[in-house]
Amino acid sequence: MKPIISPDTILVFDKDGVLFNSETIKLRAFEDLFLDYPEHAEAIHIYNHESVGRPRAEKFAYILREILKRDDSEEAVAGYMERSKTMLKERLKEAPMIGGLKDFLAKHDSKLKFVCSVAIPEEVNDQLSFNGISGMFEDVFAYPHDKADVLSSIKEDYGDDILFFGDTLTDYEAAVKADVAFVGIHATEYPSPLAEKDVRLIGDYAELA
Known part of the structure; x- marks a missing residue:
């Protein structure tokens, strides 16, 4: 079976509930x-x-x-x-980073990484900067960009080996629409909306080590 992350995989992250436990x-x-x-x-x-x-x-x-x-x-x-x-x-x-995130980003420092969020741009950039990880991403896409359109654009510009990390049904649906791989993040006490979907669901990034 092909590993979930290959040497050429492009990593794309939603923000809330995926980079930060902020939902x-x-x-x-x-x-x-x-x-x-x-x-x-x-x-x-x-x-x-x-x-x-x-x-x-x-x-x-x-x-x-x-x-x-x-x-x-x-x-x-x-x-x-x-x-x-x-x-x-x-x-x-006050929102902490999801467990294992910083080590995971450092481990994949050579890979292209993007943020794809529906939060407003100022909020996304401020939170990345405050937590010292803004320089780890090639680009940041935020409101009003559509997630599926962003994923499709990245796919067209950089290649189709893309892995999108999300925590909501809208994230999953964007990945399906753009035909890219998906991993669900579930780091809260609430039931995951992705529990009924056929996706890999992880609680923190250490699980991908």
Whole structure:
């Protein structure tokens, strides 16, 4: 059987839940922005957890339009995006890297590596820089880039031996659409949405040593 990582494999990583154990922090911060609407807290919580991996602007738009029934939903999204950015700038500093990540990146220092996230570019770059790993990646793709399109573009430019690390169904679906290999990361106490899929699921990068 061909090894999961060959000498020519290009490594592509989502950010939240894949490079950093930050998904729980982001989910909580997202809901904290709606504390003024306690009567909708349960509906917001359910939607927030069911839509992990979707762009934040899309999630804000849905909640404002479909749950809060606000007439100014389109205009309000920009304000929520700005408040979210400010809140996460500090909170994400508390998010640790996924176990074994730094050693794994160092081990594969000679390989091409990319980040492919739906988080906003400033957030992605700040978190990579704060943790001292920004220089380990060839390029960083963030919102509004579509993950499947990014993977297909990397495939076209650099070759088709690509391994994408993700933690959500949207990550898995992007890998399937782009026809690239996929490994799921599951580093939280919550059940993995990938548990029912035929994918390799790991808790930290030491498992690939």
